[in-house]
Amino acid sequence: MTRKAAIIGGGVIGGGWAARFLLNGWNVSVFDPDPQAERKISEVMANARAALPALSDVPMCAEGVLSFAQTITEAVEGAHYIQESVSERLDLKHRVFAQIQQSAELGTPIGSSTSGFKPSELQENAANPATIFVAHPFNPVYLLPLAEVVPSPKSDPAVIENAKTILREIGMFPLHVRKEIDAHIADRFLEAVWREALWLVKDGIATTEEIDEAIRMGFGLRWGQMGLFETYRVAGGEAGMKHFMAQFGPCLTWPWTKLMDVPEFNDELVDLIAGQSDAQSGHHTIRELERIRDSNLIGFLRALKDRNWGAGKVLREHDAARAVAFHAEIDTAPKAEPLVLAHMQVLPVWIDYNGHMTESRYYFANSETVDAFLRLIGAGMDYVAAGNSFYSAETHIRHLGEAKLGDKLTGTIQIISADEKRFRSFVRIMKGDDCVATIEQLCLHVNMATGKSAPASAEVWGKLKAIADGHAALPLPEGAGRAVGQKK
Numbered sequence: 001m002t003r004k005a006a007i008i009g010g011g012v013i014g015g016g017w018a019a020r021f022l023l024n025g026w027n028v029s030v031f032d033p034d035p036q037a038e039r040k041i042s043e044v045m046a047n048a049r050a051a052l053p054a055l056s057d058v059p060m061c062a063e064g065v066l067s068f069a070q071t072i073t074e075a076v077e078g079a080h081y082i083q084e085s086v087s088e089r090l091d092l093k094h095r096v097f098a099q100i101q102q103s104a105e106l107g108t109p110i111g112s113s114t115s116g117f118k119p120s121e122l123q124e125n126a127a128n129p130a131t132i133f134v135a136h137p138f139n140p141v142y143l144l145p146l147a148e149v150v151p152s153p154k155s156d157p158a159v160i161e162n163a164k165t166i167l168r169e170i171g172m173f174p175l176h177v178r179k180e181i182d183a184h185i186a187d188r189f190l191e192a193v194w195r196e197a198l199w200l201v202k203d204g205i206a207t208t209e210e211i212d213e214a215i216r217m218g219f220g221l222r223w224g225q226m227g228l229f230e231t232y233r234v235a236g237g238e239a240g241m242k243h244f245m246a247q248f249g250p251c252l253t254w255p256w257t258k259l260m261d262v263p264e265f266n267d268e269l270v271d272l273i274a275g276q277s278d279a280q281s282g283h284h285t286i287r288e289l290e291r292i293r294d295s296n297l298i299g300f301l302r303a304l305k306d307r308n309w310g311a312g313k314v315l316r317e318h319d320a321a322r323a324v325a326f327h328a329e330i331d332t333a334p335k336a337e338p339l340v341l342a343h344m345q346v347l348p349v350w351i352d353y354n355g356h357m358t359e360s361r362y363y364f365a366n367s368e369t370v371d372a373f374l375r376l377i378g379a380g381m382d383y384v385a386a387g388n389s390f391y392s393a394e395t396h397i398r399h400l401g402e403a404k405l406g407d408k409l410t411g412t413i414q415i416i417s418a419d420e421k422r423f424r425s426f427v428r429i430m431k432g433d434d435c436v437a438t439i440e441q442l443c444l445h446v447n448m449a450t451g452k453s454a455p456a457s458a459e460v461w462g463k464l465k466a467i468a469d470g471h472a473a474l475p476l477p478e479g480a481g482r483a484v485g486q487k488k
């Protein structure tokens with residue numbers, strides 16, 4: 001059953017939540033009285049569709065259905081999760097919670113995106129305070145995994161655990177904030193940095209651009225992978241944190257920060273900051289800046305994913321969970337039809353100078369399909385770890401059509417022949433009903449210790465044979481066994 005999320009408030013953050021839920025297969029109903037909300041969300045969705053799949057090495061699930069509700073009642077009806085993302089005003093949030101709780105099913109988690117209000121403040125005068133909590137995300141919500149989950153003493157622990165499970169399912173990292181506090185953990189920290197930056201500009205020490213360079217050329221890069229304390233531990237040299245504290249602790253009493261002083265927030269300061277920011281970045285539209293930000297984040301997150309580190313570890317765990325769900329849905333009963341084993345989307349990095357999917361990605365699409373087949377017959381990573389594997393011996397690709405950016409592709413596999421030591425597969429890469437490529441391949445079963453071909457285990461061979469027997473009733477595919485350049 002496809003689950004439903006209700007997003008109340010569809011601005012910058014509500015739009016990001018909607019994208020994250022939709023791309024993870026949830027249906028989403030948005031309520032926002034702004035007549036521009038639908039247009040804005042469709043623009044956020046376009047950016048999200050180009051960005052989130054680029055982090056995934058597992059087929060994305062089918063996108064959920066997006067709808068726009070006329071009332072909060074309509075949006076929350078039948079919702080399994082509700083996220084409030086209206087403007088940062090406590091009176092407005094209270095009114096919205098009252099309307100949500102008139103119609104939401106009892107026990108449905110109601111997360112608030114609030115950057116600074118405590119959950120006990122949000123719960124004031126609520127009909128059912130136990131289901132309201134803070135789920136504070138980071139922009140762009142569809143790419144950054146962190147959601148600070150902050151309960152109050154009145155929160156129902158079961159609702160909080162359910163919410164954390166849901167957030168993990170959509171690829172997020174719920175950080176349970178144990179004690180409620182204004183601005184939670186991260187915004188308290190960001191506020192301090194923001195305050196210092198305003199002083200630096202107001203006092204004419206640095207421009208907005210110079211401050212951004214100071215962050216992105218140096219410590220910002222470190223923070224993204226190790227955070228603050230692990231970074232400083234390393235900075236303490238071999239003696240670690242104790243030495244770091246001894247050396248830099250005294251500076252805390254020196255006049256290095258203006259932490260509790262706020263520059264007067266008047267028109268002059270706003271114009272100074274906004275003017276410098278326009279000079280720095282005004283040649284880009286906000287949507288362009290969002291796309292630049294997203295592609296930088298993708299590169300950064302992919303590097304962390306390769307290293308199974310920090311936010312990259314969350315991505316790997318999310319892939320692993322989705323791979324299990326994806327394989328559970330495959331109908332493995334032997335029958336006379338090719339198996340549909342891979343779902344892919346043509347990503348920006350797959351496009352070449354001819355403006356279409358580059359040739360190496362066809363081989364990749366074949367590998368995705370064949371690897372899924374190997375997992376299906378029990379020759380996945382556990383089998384490889386035990387010293388057995390299938391190696392590719394020969395491959396022939398035919399390019400029959402074009403795949404373009406954003407196209408959704410499916411990989412199907414037909415087993416042409418098989419014995420205990422090998423199988424010959426015929427993969428079709430389909431764009432809807434059109435076959436854009438076929439890939440024929442011979443795979444040999446190898447004992448990895450000897451590096452020689454050897455019979456597969458009885459279990460793997462049994463599953464391979466059952467599928468090959470089912471496929472024996474199929475005609476030999478058109479194009480199978482062709483040589484390069486052969487006339488039709």
Ligand SMILES: NC(=O)C1=CN([C@@H]2O[C@H](COP(=O)(O)OP(=O)(O)OC[C@H]3O[C@@H](n4cnc5c(N)ncnc54)[C@H](O)[C@@H]3O)[C@@H](O)[C@H]2O)C=CC1
Pocket residue numbers: 008009010011012013014031032033034037085086087088089092096113114115116136137138139
């Ligand atoms: N912008 C940011 O960087 C972040 C913001 N947040 C929090 O997310 C929440 C939303 O902030 P943004 O998306 O930035 O603001 P925004 O101004 O982009 O969006 C707020 C939306 O709420 C809608 N709205 C107003 N009254 C409403 C009502 N009665 N029912 C439904 N919708 C209503 C507005 O039409 C608007 O589209 C705030 O609580 C904010 O603190 C959290 C993380 C980051």
Ligand SMILES: C[N+](C)(C)CC(=O)CC(=O)[O-]
Pocket residue numbers: 114115137138139187190
């Ligand atoms: C500026 N802000 C307080 C709204 C920022 C956040 O809440 C989180 C973010 O995405 O930086």
